[in-house]
Amino acid sequence: MQVSFIARLLAPVLLIAAAPAALSQTYPAKPIRFIVGFPPGGTNDIVARVLAPKLGEYLGQQVVVENRGGANTAIASEMFVRLPPDGYTIMLNAPGHATNPALLKLNFDSIRDFAFITLAAESQNLLVVHPSFPPRTVKELIALSKRRPGDINYGSSGIGTTVHLSAELFQFMTGTKWVHIAYKGGGPGLIALLSGEVSLYFGNVPTVIRQARDGKLRAVATTGAKRTPAAPDIPTVAEAGVPGYEVSTFYGVSAPAKTPRPIIDRLHAEIVRALNAPDTRDRLQGLGADPVGNTPEQYTAFMQNEIAKWGKVIKAAGIRGE
Amino acid sequence: MDLLSNLALGFGVAFSLENLLYCFAGVALGTLVGVLPGVGPLVTIAMLFPITFHLPAVPAIIMLAGIFYGAQYGGSTTSILVNLPGETASAVTCIDGYQMARQGRAGPALATAALASFFAGCVGTLLIALAGPTLGEWALKFGAAEYTAIMLMALVASAVMTQGDAVKGFAMVVLGLLIGVVGVDVNSGMARYSFGIPELVDGIGFTVVAVGLFAVAEIVLNLESRQAREVYTGPVTGLMPTVRDLKDAAWPTVRGTAVGAFFGVLPGAGPALSSFATYMLEKKIARDPSRFGKGAIEGVAAPEAANNAAAQTAFIPMLTLGIPATATMALMLGALTLQGVATGPQVMHEKPDLFWGLIASMWIGNFLLVILNLPLVGLWVKLLTVPYRWLFPSIILFCCIGNFSVSNNPFDLYLCALIGVLGYVLVKLECEPAPLLLGYVLGPLLEENLRRALLIARGDPTVFFTRPISAAFMIATVVILVVMVAPAARGMRRGT
Amino acid sequence: MKPDLRNNRDLIAGLLFVVLGGLAIILARDYPLGTTMRMGPGYFPTVLGGILLLFGAYVLARGIRSGEKVKGEWGWRPLAWITLSIVLFGYLLDRAGLVPATVVTLFVAAAAGREFRFKEVLVLAIVMTAFSVAVFSWGLKLPYPLIGGYY
Numbered sequence: 013m014q015v016s017f018i019a020r021l022l023a024p025v026l027l028i029a030a031a032p033a034a035l036s037q038t039y040p041a042k043p044i045r046f047i048v049g050f051p052p053g054g055t056n057d058i059v060a061r062v063l064a065p066k067l068g069e070y071l072g073q074q075v076v077v078e079n080r081g082g083a084n085t086a087i088a089s090e091m092f093v094r095l096p097p098d099g100y101t102i103m104l105n106a107p108g109h110a111t112n113p114a115l116l117k118l119n120f121d122s123i124r125d126f127a128f129i130t131l132a133a134e135s136q137n138l139l140v141v142h143p144s145f146p147p148r149t150v151k152e153l154i155a156l157s158k159r160r161p162g163d164i165n166y167g168s169s170g171i172g173t174t175v176h177l178s179a180e181l182f183q184f185m186t187g188t189k190w191v192h193i194a195y196k197g198g199g200p201g202l203i204a205l206l207s208g209e210v211s212l213y214f215g216n217v218p219t220v221i222r223q224a225r226d227g228k229l230r231a232v233a234t235t236g237a238k239r240t241p242a243a244p245d246i247p248t249v250a251e252a253g254v255p256g257y258e259v260s261t262f263y264g265v266s267a268p269a270k271t272p273r274p275i276i277d278r279l280h281a282e283i284v285r286a287l288n289a290p291d292t293r294d295r296l297q298g299l300g301a302d303p304v305g306n307t308p309e310q311y312t313a314f315m316q317n318e319i320a321k322w323g324k325v326i327k328a329a330g331i332r333g334e
Numbered sequence: 335m336d337l338l339s340n341l342a343l344g345f346g347v348a349f350s351l352e353n354l355l356y357c358f359a360g361v362a363l364g365t366l367v368g369v370l371p372g373v374g375p376l377v378t379i380a381m382l383f384p385i386t387f388h389l390p391a392v393p394a395i396i397m398l399a400g401i402f403y404g405a406q407y408g409g410s411t412t413s414i415l416v417n418l419p420g421e422t423a424s425a426v427t428c429i430d431g432y433q434m435a436r437q438g439r440a441g442p443a444l445a446t447a448a449l450a451s452f453f454a455g456c457v458g459t460l461l462i463a464l465a466g467p468t469l470g471e472w473a474l475k476f477g478a479a480e481y482t483a484i485m486l487m488a489l490v491a492s493a494v495m496t497q498g499d500a501v502k503g504f505a506m507v508v509l510g511l512l513i514g515v516v517g518v519d520v521n522s523g524m525a526r527y528s529f530g531i532p533e534l535v536d537g538i539g540f541t542v543v544a545v546g547l548f549a550v551a552e553i554v555l556n557l558e559s560r561q562a563r564e565v566y567t568g569p570v571t572g573l574m575p576t577v578r579d580l581k582d583a584a585w586p587t588v589r590g591t592a593v594g595a596f597f598g599v600l601p602g603a604g605p606a607l608s609s610f611a612t613y614m615l616e617k618k619i620a621r622d623p624s625r626f627g628k629g630a631i632e633g634v635a636a637p638e639a640a641n642n643a644a645a646q647t648a649f650i651p652m653l654t655l656g657i658p659a660t661a662t663m664a665l666m667l668g669a670l671t672l673q674g675v676a677t678g679p680q681v682m683h684e685k686p687d688l689f690w691g692l693i694a695s696m697w698i699g700n701f702l703l704v705i706l707n708l709p710l711v712g713l714w715v716k717l718l719t720v721p722y723r724w725l726f727p728s729i730i731l732f733c734c735i736g737n738f739s740v741s742n743n744p745f746d747l748y749l750c751a752l753i754g755v756l757g758y759v760l761v762k763l764e765c766e767p768a769p770l771l772l773g774y775v776l777g778p779l780l781e782e783n784l785r786r787a788l789l790i791a792r793g794d795p796t797v798f799f800t801r802p803i804s805a806a807f808m809i810a811t812v813v814i815l816v817v818m819v820a821p822a823a824r825g826m827r828r829g830t
Numbered sequence: 831m832k833p834d835l836r837n838n839r840d841l842i843a844g845l846l847f848v849v850l851g852g853l854a855i856i857l858a859r860d861y862p863l864g865t866t867m868r869m870g871p872g873y874f875p876t877v878l879g880g881i882l883l884l885f886g887a888y889v890l891a892r893g894i895r896s897g898e899k900v901k902g903e904w905g906w907r908p909l910a911w912i913t914l915s916i917v918l919f920g921y922l923l924d925r926a927g928l929v930p931a932t933v934v935t936l937f938v939a940a941a942a943g944r945e946f947r948f949k950e951v952l953v954l955a956i957v958m959t960a961f962s963v964a965v966f967s968w969g970l971k972l973p974y975p976l977i978g979g980y981y
Contacts, residue, residue: 045973051376051741052376052377052379052380052661052665053376053380053661053662053664053668054661054664055668057380057665058383058665058668058672061380061383061384062672065384065387076973077380078973079380079741079742080741080743081536081741082533082535082536082741082743083535083536086532086535087532087533087535087743090532116525116532116535170520170523171518171520171522171523191789193789193790194520194521194523195520196520196602196782197661198658198664199601199651199657199658199659199660199663199664200601200602200659202657203601203651203655203659204477206474206655206657207476207477209478209790218671219657222656222680223656226680295387295672298671298674299671331523366965367970370965373966373970373972377970377972378970381970381971501885501888501889501892502843502889504885505847505882505885505886505889508851508878508882508885509850511878512850512879512882515874515875519871521871522870524861524871526858526861526871527854527858527875550912550913550916553908553912553942554905554908554909554912555905557905557943557944558902558904558908559905723943723944723945724954726939726942726943727915727935727936727940727943727951727954727958728936728954728958730912730915730916730935730939731919731932731935731936731939731958731962733916734915734916734919734920734931734935735919735932735962735966738919738920738923739966744920744921744923744924745920746920747919748916748920750916751913751914751916751917754909754913754916755909755913758905758909759846760843760846762900762902762904763839763840763842763843763846763900764839764843764901781874784869785869785874788867788868788869789868793865793867793868794867795867
C-alpha cells in the first residue's frame, strides 16, 4: 500500500519535471502548419511564403503554408483557435484580426484565444491622388475637402481593408467627408485611380510607389508613424498636418492560446532570426514590409490597442458588417 | 523595324535550353492542373512560389505564365469528356462539347478545342506584342458605367443561351444572379444571404456551383433509371476533325478570338464572360441555331478560342500598367517583385529581355501545348470506353479533392452536395444549367458596377448615355432587345 | 379537362421558383433598400426575388394547364448515395486523412451505381487512392494528412 501511494504521489511530479526537457529536445518533431487567413495571391499570403522556408530552415522542420481564406481571417481564426496548442500550428495575423471584432459576430475571443508571438513585419499605405486633382499636400487636401464636403470620391480595395480604414481615420480625425467608392481588391481600386474614376486612394506602398515615381499618380503622404524607408522623401500624414494619425498594416505571428511558453520563446527566437537573414529581409522590403520582430508582450499590447482604435473608427463611420 | 528587333531579342531569350525547359514544365503542369476540377493555376502557382526564389526572373515568369494559359487548354478536356468544367471559362464548352462526346465525337471536339485555342493564343500574344501598352491605356477608359452597359447587354442577350423553354431559361438566369448575390456586398460591406455562416460571407465558389450543377446532376441523371443508360452512344468515328468540321469551326474561332481578346484586356471581366459572350454571338448569327446544344462544333471552337485569347490578353494590365487584375496575376506580380523586377509601365523599356522573352515564350508555349494535347486526344477517347461504373466514382472523387483544394474547407463540400441535389432537380425539370451559370458570373459584376456608376454620378441615370463607350453598348443592348422581341411581336400581330 | 397535378414537370419547377424567389425576398427584408438611384444592399436581391417569383408563378400556371409530366424516373437512390459520398469526403479528410476519405468516398459513390461488385470496387479504390496520393500529395504538394487527421 505504502509503495503504491508514494509511487502515485511521485509519478506526476516526475512527469512534470521531465516534460520541459522532453519538449525542448524533440520540438519540432514534425512539420509545422502556417495558417494564412486569405486565399493565395495577396500580400499577406506572399509574406507568409517568404518567411516559411527560412523559418523551416532554422527550425529544422518544414513549415507549410496553408490557406484558409474567408471573412478577412475570421474563418481561419475560427478553425485555428480550436487546434491543439502543441506548437505545430501558427497563424499569420493581419489587420483584419483587429477590425473583425467590430464588424462581425465572432465565436472566438480575438485576444484571449491567441498566444501572440511577434509582430513580424509591418507596412504602410501611401496616399496618392490623380494628377488632375489639385491638392499637393495634406493641408491643401483638408482645406479643399472642407470646401467641398461629400463631393470628392476616394477609392478602396474593399470595405474594412486598411485602404478603406486609412481614409476613414483621416476623415474622422480631420472632420472631413468624402464619398467612398469600394472596389474588389487592390488591382481594380488602383485602376480606378489611374483612370480618374476616383480622385484619391490610400494604396499599399509597393503597389503604388512605381506609379507615383513614374508620374502617373501624385504621392502626398504616408500613413505610418515614421517615414517609410521605401520613400524617405515623402512626409507622413502625422507630420504633414494630422498629428497622431497612424495606420499600419501588420503581419504578425501567433499560436493558439495555452501553447507552452518554451515553445513560444523558441518560435519567437527563430522568427526573429529569420527576419534578420539578409535575403528574407530584402524580399520583405521588396514587398514593402519592414521587418520588426518585437516581443510577445509588445505584440499583445499592440493588438489590444489596434482593436480598440478600430472599434472607435468603425463605429463612428457607421460601417456594418452583418 | 523596332518590333522585329524586339522579337529577335525575345526569341533569342526564349530559345535558350533553360527557358524552353521551364516553358514546357509550366505548360505541362498547367494542362494537368486545368484538367483537374477545382485545382487551378492559382493554387499551383502558390505552391511553386518558393521555387521561384531560386530561379532567375526570366525562367520563373515563363514557367508561371505557362501554367496560367496552359490551364485553359486542359480545362476543356473534362468539359467535353464528362460535362465537368475544369476552369470557369470552360463551362460553356460543356454545352456542346459533352454532347459531341456522347455522339462518339469526343476526338474531333478535343482536337478542335486545342486548335482553336492555339489560334487564339497566337493572336493574343501578337496583340500584346504589337499593341500592349495601347490596349492597356485604352482599357482604362472603361469605368463603372461602361461595365454596367456591357453586363446589361450580356444579360439581355442571355435569352439566346437557352435551348428549350425561354421562360424557364430566364428564370435560371435570375436564380444564378441570386446565387451570385450571396456574400459581402462590395458597396456597403454588408454580408447578404450568409445566414451567419462565415464561409458564406465570401460567397459561393464557382467550383462548388459548377460541380454540383453540372457533374453531380449529370451523373445522377445517368444512373437514375433501372435499365442501363448508354452514356456514350455514338460509335467513335474518328479522332481528328473532318474537313467539314474545320470549315465550320474556322470563322467561329476568329470571332471567338476577337471577343476573348476584348474581354481579356478589361480587368475584371475575364475569360468566363468572354466564352459566354461568344457562344451567345455564335448561336445568334448561326444559320441553324437549333444545332447548338446538340453537339455543334461551333459551340466548342468559339468559346475555347475566346477563353484562350482572354488568358493571353489578361497579361496586358499586369505587364503594361503593373496592376494585377486577378489574384493569379497578383501572385505572379509578387514573384516578379521578389526577384527585384519592379513592374510598371517602364518594364518594357527597363527589362526588354524579360518582356520580349516572355512574349516569345508565350508563342512557343502555345505551340508546345498543341503538340502536347493533340496526341493525348487518343488517350482521352480511350478513357471514355472505361465502364461507367468505374468512371463515375472517380469523377466524384476528383470533384471532391478539387473542391477541397480551393479553400481547404469541408464546408464547401457540404454546400456542393446541397447544390448537387438542387442541380439534379432543376435539370430533371428541364431547366438548363448553363443560363444559371451565366447569371452567377454576371450578377455580381452587374450590380457592383451599376451601383458604383450611380454613386459616382450622384444618382444621375443619364450618365450611361452621356459617356460615349457606355452609350454605344447601351444602344447595342436596345438593338438586341428589339431584334429578339420583334419576331414575337410580329407573330402576335399576325395571329390576331 | 381535369388538370393532372402529379409529377407535373412545370408545376414542380414553377413551385420551386416561387419558393426560392419568395425566400430571397423574405431573407432580404432586413437589408436597407435605398432608392432606385441610390440602391442599398437590399434592392437588387429583392427585385431579383420578385422577378423569380413572377416567372415561377407563370411556369406553375402553365404547368397546370399543359399537364406535361417529368420524363423518366426520379433517381433518389443514386442521388442520396452520391451526395453522401461528397459529404463524407469533406467530413473525413481533415479528421481521418486523405487515404481513408478517398476510399470511403469511392465505395459510397459506387453504391449509387446499378451494380456493385465488391472486388471491383476494392481494386478501383486502391488504384484511385494511389493515383490521388501520387498526383495531389506528392506531385502538387497539397498539404493533406494522408492517414490520421488534425483533430
